[in-house]
Amino acid sequence: MKEFVEGSHAVAEIVRLCKPGVISAYPITPQTHIVEDLAQFVSDGKLAAQAVNVESEHSAASVVLGASATGVRSYTATSSQGLFYMFEVLFNISGLRLPVVMTCAARAVSAPINIWNDHQDAVSLRDSGWIQLHAEDIQEAVDLHLIAYKLAENKSVMLPVMVCMDGFILTHGIETVDIPEQAQVDSFLPPYVAPYKLDPAAPITMGPLVDPDYYMETRYAMQETHKQVLELIPGITAEFAKTFGRQYNGLVEGYHIEDAERVIVAIGSVCGTVKEVIDEFRAKGKKIGLLKVSCLRPFPAQQIYDALKGAAKVAVIDRALSIGSTAPLASEVKAAFFGKKKAPSVISSFVVGLGGRDITKDSIREVVKLLNGRERNGEFIDLKPELLKESYE
Amino acid sequence: MFGPLICKPGSSKSNKTGSWRVERRPKFLQKNCIGCRMCLVICPEVCIEGEGKNTYKFDPDFCKGCGNCAAVCPKQDIEMVKEEN
Numbered sequence: 001m002k003e004f005v006e007g008s009h010a011v012a013e014i015v016r017l018c019k020p021g022v023i024s025a026y027p028i029t030p031q032t033h034i035v036e037d038l039a040q041f042v043s044d045g046k047l048a049a050q051a052v053n054v055e056s057e058h059s060a061a062s063v064v065l066g067a068s069a070t071g072v073r074s075y076t077a078t079s080s081q082g083l084f085y086m087f088e089v090l091f092n093i094s095g096l097r098l099p100v101v102m103t104c105a106a107r108a109v110s111a112p113i114n115i116w117n118d119h120q121d122a123v124s125l126r127d128s129g130w131i132q133l134h135a136e137d138i139q140e141a142v143d144l145h146l147i148a149y150k151l152a153e154n155k156s157v158m159l160p161v162m163v164c165m166d167g168f169i170l171t172h173g174i175e176t177v178d179i180p181e182q183a184q185v186d187s188f189l190p191p192y193v194a195p196y197k198l199d200p201a202a203p204i205t206m207g208p209l210v211d212p213d214y215y216m217e218t219r220y221a222m223q224e225t226h227k228q229v230l231e232l233i234p235g236i237t238a239e240f241a242k243t244f245g246r247q248y249n250g251l252v253e254g255y256h257i258e259d260a261e262r263v264i265v266a267i268g269s270v271c272g273t274v275k276e277v278i279d280e281f282r283a284k285g286k287k288i289g290l291l292k293v294s295c296l297r298p299f300p301a302q303q304i305y306d307a308l309k310g311a312a313k314v315a316v317i318d319r320a321l322s323i324g325s326t327a328p329l330a331s332e333v334k335a336a337f338f339g340k341k342k343a344p345s346v347i348s349s350f351v352v353g354l355g356g357r358d359i360t361k362d363s364i365r366e367v368v369k370l371l372n373g374r375e376r377n378g379e380f381i382d383l384k385p386e387l388l389k390e391s392y393e
Numbered sequence: 394m395f396g397p398l399i400c401k402p403g404s405s406k407s408n409k410t411g412s413w414r415v416e417r418r419p420k421f422l423q424k425n426c427i428g429c430r431m432c433l434v435i436c437p438e439v440c441i442e443g444e445g446k447n448t449y450k451f452d453p454d455f456c457k458g459c460g461n462c463a464a465v466c467p468k469q470d471i472e473m474v475k476e477e478n
Binding site: 095096097156158196203204205206207208210214217218219220221222224225228 | 394
């Protein structure tokens, strides 16, 4: 049913329809509304889950780890500092191969403290073993939660999934969203049956000390599974389309990309703005396109190569940094072309919208303008040089 | 793909930590023992057994030679001696 709702409420609705048995989270802006709504559902008897109140994100992540280990579908959500406070537990969840689903309401990280949107929190978790999906709009954020559980609980995957949605822009924005019926969700997402679980009646040990004779194989297995996930996602999104009628590629999605000479690569809600600017350029006959990266982990390098190999120039937009090196997305897009014969002559890297600085159509027009010149490496757009100085004085 | 993550409980029994022992092992003199069980309780490998005075002994398959039992014994009835080859 179509509803005109806030993004956080829409996500809470879809999580309710996924019927998790345990929910645990700690409030942090801009994620708070999601778990507030879920707590309300539980107390109103609309969701038969245990909502565990905790004193921190470290505990919230630990609760869902434990719940998932006992074979219960589990859910948490966080942002920024909260995500970082979960850090070590997140590696344990993926390392133990537990299909937890988490919403990351993407936000800048401290210091200086900033509650607004960029991708630094999520992107910093890219080595954690979690599958990482990014939404462009609220409908996609809703749909990705269904895809996330389906993927995570696949018996050959058994890895946690982080669904990232831009803080405020998507969590607090209001859109018309198609919230599916319970019967549809149930047919797409049957109850979770764990292939292994902690059960006193049939005891197993999960995550024992693994000495140098065994450790490498556990990590190799995760790496190989991530490769398999790249092959599994298109099948899951096809099944999703059959059930719900909405089509996603799940890995990368092109917009006016077939004949594009210049392509912008981006993640998340900024893709909407980029599409508007592309429409303007297309109206003037300029062959510009967009490649939206929906899945950051596993990284769809081959799909990105295939989509961009015919373009003359590529601009990669990052909303996060790897301070001291090339911006994260740009770095990986460039790596996808290493050693390949067909490649764009220019892959320029741009940093935009950190800490919630508005990314306007002018910001994107500036990216397109700079793409015409020499290759840029981490060029900041909309920077205010007047705020910078050489010393503390 | 999965690595070696799950095992049956009790796997520490198959890991014979006694192989870690170097140079020293406890010797239970069984002369002045008062049966206080301090050695049994402190042993990190839970490899000391006994019931009553002058009955305590250790399992060399699991004893790592840490010497905690000798250090805690209030009657100095446990000595750390050179490992027999």
